């Protein structure tokens with residue numbers, strides 16, 4: 001289990017994290033939520049080793065970590081097949097089928113819609129067979145159809161493979177629907193980790209964190225968080 005111990009991180013004399021200790025549950029999806037600028041992407045950079053902590057340690061970092069962000073850039077024109085082959089020569093049939101990439105394999109990435117491109121990028125990171133998959137706001141530029149398709153297929157493949165996933169999401173309802181655990185990063189730099197089913201009912205805590213009064217609404221068999 002990835003283990004963050006007494007981690008502190010300063011940037012430009014500003015302390016973003018102070019004495020943070022938390023563990024990332026294995027084989028589950030954890031959603032990292034928190035207001036803009038609180039340090040979610042910075043925490044990810046610390047987890048991947050792109051940034052070094054000012055003090056503290058990160059232990060049990062898995063060997064194969066794959067990262068998918070909202071902006072993914074190609075440095076040369078590639079077809080979907082060529083992109084996937086960069087990760088792994090052998091196309092994974094389950095990934096192809098679940099993401100419905102078969103029909104797109106010989107198309108240039110640049111000719112695909114934003115939603116199709118993001119699914120191809122999801123295929124690219126899954127082809128790496130990561131032990132830990134980190135996604136930083138992966139659905140930001142997708143329409144509702146592709147947001148749901150992306151999260152559903154991610155969830156399905158995660159369940160089949162038991163990959164550990166950490167995903168930054170801004171939509172709280174999506175975070176609660178598609179994760180088992182929540183990491184709530186507060187403005188103070190404090191991080192609260194809890195099962196999604198527990199955190200879902202912490203309306204005051206969430207309202208406080210996002211400086212927005214929230215309420216839980218029951219609708220059919222779902223409970224939805226929305227601004228008051």
Ligand SMILES: Nc1ncnc2c1ncn2[C@@H]1O[C@H](COP(=O)(O)OP(=O)(O)OP(=O)(O)O)[C@@H](O)[C@H]1O
Pocket residue numbers: 011034035036037038039040041042043
């Ligand atoms: N490369 C950088 N150099 C200096 N400051 C930075 C850099 N990257 C981020 N910051 C600052 O660090 C703080 C945390 O930024 P970060 O991007 O980690 O937040 P975030 O929670 O991911 O935000 P958002 O939800 O808006 O994407 C912010 O105050 C930001 O301005």
